Amino acid sequence: MSIRNGVSPKAAALLASAAVVATPALAWAEEAAESGPGMSILIPKPAEFIPALIAFAIIWYLLAKFAWPMFVGILDKRQETIKNNLDEAEAAKIEAQRVLEEYKQQIADARREAAGIVDEARHAGEQVKADITAQAQVQADEMIAKAKKTIEKEKIAAVADLQKSVADLSVSVAGRLIGEDLSDENQRKLIEKYIAEAGTLNAN
Amino acid sequence: MDILASFPEQVSELVNEFLAPAMIGTDTFGLTQYIFWMCVAIVVLFLIIWAARNRESLVPRGRFINGFEFVVEFVRNDVIKATLGKTADKHAPFLLTIFFFILVNNVIGVIPGCKPGTGTIGVTFALALYSFIYFIVVAVKKMGGLGYIKSFAPAGVGFPMNVLVGIIEAFSTFLRLITLAVRLFANMFAGHICLGSFALLTSLFFTALISAGNFLGIASIAWLAILVVIYAVEIVVAAIQAYVFAMLSAVYIQLAEADAH
Numbered sequence: 001m002s003i004r005n006g007v008s009p010k011a012a013a014l015l016a017s018a019a020v021v022a023t024p025a026l027a028w029a030e031e032a033a034e035s036g037p038g039m040s041i042l043i044p045k046p047a048e049f050i051p052a053l054i055a056f057a058i059i060w061y062l063l064a065k066f067a068w069p070m071f072v073g074i075l076d077k078r079q080e081t082i083k084n085n086l087d088e089a090e091a092a093k094i095e096a097q098r099v100l101e102e103y104k105q106q107i108a109d110a111r112r113e114a115a116g117i118v119d120e121a122r123h124a125g126e127q128v129k130a131d132i133t134a135q136a137q138v139q140a141d142e143m144i145a146k147a148k149k150t151i152e153k154e155k156i157a158a159v160a161d162l163q164k165s166v167a168d169l170s171v172s173v174a175g176r177l178i179g180e181d182l183s184d185e186n187q188r189k190l191i192e193k194y195i196a197e198a199g200t201l202n203a204n
Numbered sequence: 205m206d207i208l209a210s211f212p213e214q215v216s217e218l219v220n221e222f223l224a225p226a227m228i229g230t231d232t233f234g235l236t237q238y239i240f241w242m243c244v245a246i247v248v249l250f251l252i253i254w255a256a257r258n259r260e261s262l263v264p265r266g267r268f269i270n271g272f273e274f275v276v277e278f279v280r281n282d283v284i285k286a287t288l289g290k291t292a293d294k295h296a297p298f299l300l301t302i303f304f305f306i307l308v309n310n311v312i313g314v315i316p317g318c319k320p321g322t323g324t325i326g327v328t329f330a331l332a333l334y335s336f337i338y339f340i341v342v343a344v345k346k347m348g349g350l351g352y353i354k355s356f357a358p359a360g361v362g363f364p365m366n367v368l369v370g371i372i373e374a375f376s377t378f379l380r381l382i383t384l385a386v387r388l389f390a391n392m393f394a395g396h397i398c399l400g401s402f403a404l405l406t407s408l409f410f411t412a413l414i415s416a417g418n419f420l421g422i423a424s425i426a427w428l429a430i431l432v433v434i435y436a437v438e439i440v441v442a443a444i445q446a447y448v449f450a451m452l453s454a455v456y457i458q459l460a461e462a463d464a465h
Contacts, residue, residue: 045328
């Protein structure tokens with residue numbers, strides 16, 4: 001109730017003031033209409049109002065039917081297309097990233113594997129090298145041993161040969177010296193015995 | 205200051221030129237200069253739309269179609285969608301038409317020697333009437349005739365007051381029609397009078413400088429500079445008024461749709 005009583009006079013005052021404002025405005029309008037331009041420029045002329053009314057209706061109809069649906073449609077379609085393409089590009093990018101990761105992983109694996117193979121090969125090579133060296137050593141040792149044996153044999157043969165020659169020579173020398181033929185078998189054996197004794201003494 | 209002696213007379217001539225009677229026939233039934241320029245603007249508008257239709261494709265090529273689409277997109281997104289939201293597509297044809305019709309008319313008016321079709325209250329009032337009827341129809345469709353009338357009076361206000369507030373509300377709604385029409389018309393009209401006045405000043409001072417050797421005539425350079433600035437402003441105003449008209453129409457439609465109190 002208090003609100004109603006409070007606002008009512010205000011609204012009445014508003015109405016009153018509106019009336020006060022309206023009166024001179026109307027008077028001015030009349031005055032202006034009499035004295036040529038002024039208020040009359042705010043009164044629509046039928047020759048302008050009616051053609052504008054008709055023209056706009058026609059334009060509205062034509063554009064709404066033939067222009068805007070097409071433009072708006074193509075704008076929406078473009079927006080949709082761009083959005084789809086961006087989404088696809090995003091998906092492709094993620095896929096590419098994933099494939100790249102995969103390839104990187106594969107390359108890393110391959111590298112590790114290659115390193116392993118090279119390592120193994122080096123190891124194997126070293127093994128082979130060691131084997132060959134050892135084999136060569138064995139062969140060399142064998143050859144050396146064989147050579148030593150041969151030398152020994154030759155030496156023994158040479159010594160025997162020499163002993164025989166010395167014996168012969170000695171007999172012949174002794175025979176000449178004493179004028180007696182020492183080629184008798186017994187004497188010869190005796191001399192050989194001496195030489196052998198001497199040879200052993202020498203060898204020792 | 206005898207240079208300015210003829211200025212008032214020439215200004216009143218200028219104003220009279222803007223208020224010139226019909227070229228053919230009478231003001232009640234005939235062709236006025238504004239309707240002539242409105243028809244020129246309509247032809248230009250159709251040429252633009254036709255050219256745009258021919259160049260329209262999913263991938264826009266060339267400056268013309270890109271520029272055109274930029275304007276359509278701007279009105280559609282920043283004016284229509286931003287204001288109306290969900291129902292934007294339903295009202296877009298009307299608002300786009302309003303915007304482009306006013307824009308082309310205004311811009312043609314800025315070209316020297318041309319007049320804007322929107323430079324007379326007759327045309328702007330017709331446009332305002334369409335906008336006015338449009339949002340009332342939207343409101344009546346939403347709430348029904350009686351519902352719309354009732355919506356003027358705020359709910360929860362007692363008997364004598366709600367009628368009074370309702371009348372004020374109805375009056376302010378009706379004023380939208382007047383303000384839409386007068387705002388556009390006055391902007392175009394005043395802008396052109398302003399341009400004309402400075403053009404007059406420039407020519408008066410320049411004539412004084414050349415024919416009478418009056419060195420005050422050098423001021424014509426200043427008038428010319430001001431004229432150029434006002435010209436730039438007028439080009440901006442031409443676009444802004446089209447924007448304002450479309451924007452307010454959109455807001456009125458939005459209010460009509462949202463009116464649920």
